[in-house]
Amino acid sequence: xxxxxxVFGEVRNGALKPITRELVTAAAQLAxxxxxxVALGLVGDGAxxxxxxxxxxxxxxxxxxxxxxxSSYSSQGYAVALAAIVQAADAGVVLFGATAMGRDLAxxxxxxxxxxxxxxxxxxxxxxxTLRVKRPVYSGKVVAEVESVAPVQxxxxxxxxxxxxxxxxxxxxxxxxxxxxxxxVRGRVKEVVQTATxxxxxxxxxxxxxxxxxxxxxxxxxxxxxxxxxxxxxVGASRAAVDAGYRPHSAQVGQTGKVVNPKLYIAVGxxxxxxxxxxxxxxxxxxxxxxxxxxxxxxxxDYGIVGDLFEIVPKITEEFKKLRG
Amino acid sequence: MKIxxxxxxxxxxxxxxxxxxxxxxxxxxxxxxxxxPYDEYAVEEGLRIRERLKSDVTVVAVSMGPDRVVEVxxxxxxxxxxxxxxVNDPAFEGGDAHASARVLAEAVRLVGADLVLGGKQGIDDxxxxxxxxxxxxxxxxxxxxxxxxxxxxxxxRATARRRVEGAxxxxxxxxxxxxxxxxxxxxxxxxxxxxxxKAKKKEIRKVGLADLPLKPEQVGAKGSATRLxxxxxxxxRPPVKMIPGDAAAQAKELARLLRExxxxx
Numbered sequence: 001x002x003x004x005x006x007v008f009g010e011v012r013n014g015a016l017k018p019i020t021r022e023l024v025t026a027a028a029q030l031a032x033x034x035x036x037x038v039a040l041g042l043v044g045d046g047a048x049x050x051x052x053x054x055x056x057x058x059x060x061x062x063x064x065x066x067x068x069x070x071s072s073y074s075s076q077g078y079a080v081a082l083a084a085i086v087q088a089a090d091a092g093v094v095l096f097g098a099t100a101m102g103r104d105l106a107x108x109x110x111x112x113x114x115x116x117x118x119x120x121x122x123x124x125x126x127x128x129x130t131l132r133v134k135r136p137v138y139s140g141k142v143v144a145e146v147e148s149v150a151p152v153q154x155x156x157x158x159x160x161x162x163x164x165x166x167x168x169x170x171x172x173x174x175x176x177x178x179x180x181x182x183x184x185v186r187g188r189v190k191e192v193v194q195t196a197t198x199x200x201x202x203x204x205x206x207x208x209x210x211x212x213x214x215x216x217x218x219x220x221x222x223x224x225x226x227x228x229x230x231x232x233x234x235v236g237a238s239r240a241a242v243d244a245g246y247r248p249h250s251a252q253v254g255q256t257g258k259v260v261n262p263k264l265y266i267a268v269g270x271x272x273x274x275x276x277x278x279x280x281x282x283x284x285x286x287x288x289x290x291x292x293x294x295x296x297x298x299x300x301x302d303y304g305i306v307g308d309l310f311e312i313v314p315k316i317t318e319e320f321k322k323l324r325g
Numbered sequence: 326m327k328i329x330x331x332x333x334x335x336x337x338x339x340x341x342x343x344x345x346x347x348x349x350x351x352x353x354x355x356x357x358x359x360x361x362p363y364d365e366y367a368v369e370e371g372l373r374i375r376e377r378l379k380s381d382v383t384v385v386a387v388s389m390g391p392d393r394v395v396e397v398x399x400x401x402x403x404x405x406x407x408x409x410x411x412v413n414d415p416a417f418e419g420g421d422a423h424a425s426a427r428v429l430a431e432a433v434r435l436v437g438a439d440l441v442l443g444g445k446q447g448i449d450d451x452x453x454x455x456x457x458x459x460x461x462x463x464x465x466x467x468x469x470x471x472x473x474x475x476x477x478x479x480x481x482r483a484t485a486r487r488r489v490e491g492a493x494x495x496x497x498x499x500x501x502x503x504x505x506x507x508x509x510x511x512x513x514x515x516x517x518x519x520x521x522x523k524a525k526k527k528e529i530r531k532v533g534l535a536d537l538p539l540k541p542e543q544v545g546a547k548g549s550a551t552r553l554x555x556x557x558x559x560x561x562r563p564p565v566k567m568i569p570g571d572a573a574a575q576a577k578e579l580a581r582l583l584r585e586x587x588x589x590x
Contacts, residue, residue, distance in 0.1 A: 073494070074466075075457065075460075075466070075467050075469075076461075076466055076467075079461065099489075099490060100469075100470060100487070100488065100489035100490060101489065103453060103454065103469075104457065104467075104469050106454065107453075107454030107456075107457030107458055107461075107469075108457050108458075108460070108461050108467070110423070110454070110458070110550075111423060111426065111457070111458040111461035111462060112461055114550070115550065116421075116423075116550035116551045117422070117423070117452075117454060117550070117551075118551065119451065119452050119453055119454060120451065120453075132554065134557070135451075136451065137449065137450050137451050137556075138336065138342045138351070138448070138449055138450075138451070139338065139448050139451065140559075141341075141342040141559070142342050142344060142351070142556050142557070142558065142559070143556065143557040143558075143559065144450075144553060144555075144556055144557075145553075145554040145555050145556070145557060146551050146552065146553055146554060147551065147552055147554055148550060148551055148552075149549070149550060149551065149552050150550035150551075153550075186465070186466040186498065186499040186502075187466025187467055187468060187496055187497070187498040187499070187502060188466075188496065188497060189494045189495065189496055189497075190484070190495050190496065190497045191494075191495040192489075192492050192493070192494055192495075193486075193492060193493045193494075193495065194491065194492050195491060195492055195493055200490075200491070201490035201491040203490055204490055207589070207590070231590050249472075249508065249509050250488065250491075255338055255362070255448065256362060256363075256508040257508070263589045264583065264587070264589040264590065274338060274339060275338060278338070281559075284589065285583070285587045285589050287579065287583070288565070298565050298567075299565065300562060301565045302562070302563070302565060302566065302587065303565065303566050303567075303568060303579060303582055303583075303587075304565045304566065304567045304568065305567075305568050305575045305579060306567065307572055307575060308572070311572045312572045312575060312576060315572050315573055315575075315576035315577075316576040316579060316580065318576070319576045319577055319579070319580035320580060320590065322580070323580055323584055323590065
């Protein structure tokens with residue numbers, strides 16, 4: 001009997017994060033190719049609350065593991081709880097979002113379970129119970145095809161690769177008992193300080209409008225915010241713009257910033273240094289707007305516009321508004 | 326108090342990465358190896374903690390890999406680290422991140438550490454989980470992607486600010502603990518000329534399999550949970566479509582292409 005394909009359901013404030021629905025689609029595709037049932041694992045505070053949403057998804061079972069000591073996130077504590085779910089579900093594959101929590105937990109849980117781990121996967125396949133993936137390495141300059149030689153195999157998957165799953169089912173919810181002690185929570189989150197305002201973090205955004213130093217000031221980024229608003233995009237920035245103080249570091253795309261994977265990336269006044277390209281080259285569609293027709297960004301772009309960004313961006317905003325009616 | 330800083334030797338960001346003829350290795354010709362950029366923040370943080378606490382703090386740089394990693398250990402010493410440990414053995418070759426983490430965990434245990442600092446990820450394999458796996462093998466807590474670190478006066482606890490999507494998490498840790506460092510934590514210093522001269526003469530401690538409580542089948546390729554099938558080059562992007570005309574015409578055409586051709590808005 002094929003082993004279960006388990007999705008780690010990331011819960012924030014009692015709700016499932018969008019990536020979880022994408023992972024359910026990925027798991028269903030693996031199950032179709034390699035067999036096995038799809039299940040969802042929820043850990044910690046909010047797991048029971050989120051189980052209501054989770055059981056409607058196309059999964060065979062929802063496993064929850066809660067404990068008084070798991071009231072806030074702890075890598076160690078969550079790894080102990082997830083390991084209990086892996087065992088209860090007889091999971092052969094465990095999928096996580098390549099998010100801050102997903103990566104942190106997958107690292108810890110894989111070591112605990114003696115599992116293989118593949119980070120930041122962009123493609124995955126399952127055959128005879130063996131997981132084989134593709135993942136970018138060397139800052140995205142090369143793609144590695146890697147396979148597991150361990151009985152339990154884990155992977156973190158980038159957002160925006162699989163369509164989110166929906167459903168109206170009613171899967172069984174199974175509470176898995178876990179033994180958590182103080183020694184398992186010697187590192188835990190004491191406080192969460194919100195830094196973003198309203199829009200999605202760039203690592204989770206479907207559309208990003210990013211600006212470089214050519215924007216000339218922090219105030220001028222309002223141009224990009226106006227454009228972003230028309231299509232529900234988040235605003236990113238190049239290292240040069242962040243170093244100049246135009247945007248916070250949390251918005252920086254590229255090496256020493258964030259790796260993003262949106263459906264649409266609009267680079268405004270960004271020349272396309274290698275340090276920037278490694279952070280956004282896997283975007284599905286790339287638009288470059290630059291006054292220098294020789295800017296390297298055009299070699300990575302699908303659509304290019306040469307011109308003055310201060311003139312063009314407001315016009316694009318108008319056109320997008322028209323489209324969105 | 327002993328602080329261990331884990332440093333890795335990686336190709337410089339500007340290096341061209343060429344897949345070797347065997348398809349499963351990278352051609353080393355023309356690659357310039359440097360200290361992993363995120364590890365620089367880790368070294369700097371170790372040195373700053375030593376400077377802040379003033380007494381009784383030792384910073385030990387540890388690196389695993391072939392002979393070339395000695396160079397990044399010398400860089401760490403030149404920046405100001407007190408000691409350096411080179412972890413190397415033919416048996417360690419071909420190991421995945423878990424196999425390497427197992428070795429490094431034992432090396433850290435051998436050296437002894439109240440605090441372990443590393444970079445948030447190596448910019449070569451981009452696995453970004455070696456440090457957390459080390460923490461699990463050592464059974465110590467961790468905070469990753471840290472941009473601020475404060476130790477308690479009695480040196481028994483730490484509070485780390487960790488970056489997550491749209492927020493910062495404040496993580497409280499009981500030491501010993503593992504911290505992985507991100508840009509923003511500090512500004513790494515350059516090595517001074519006297520520092521470089523001193524680092525050249527410093528003896529580097531060697532640690533091999535025989536020094537660690539591990540069996541050959543737990544390390545290197547044999548101890549790995551994964552196997553590299555092959556490397557692929559990047560798929561070629563189709564050539565860029567330049568949009569002509571004045572600003573109004575360009576904007577209109579872009580909106581049309583994104584809606585009708587690319588179907589992304």
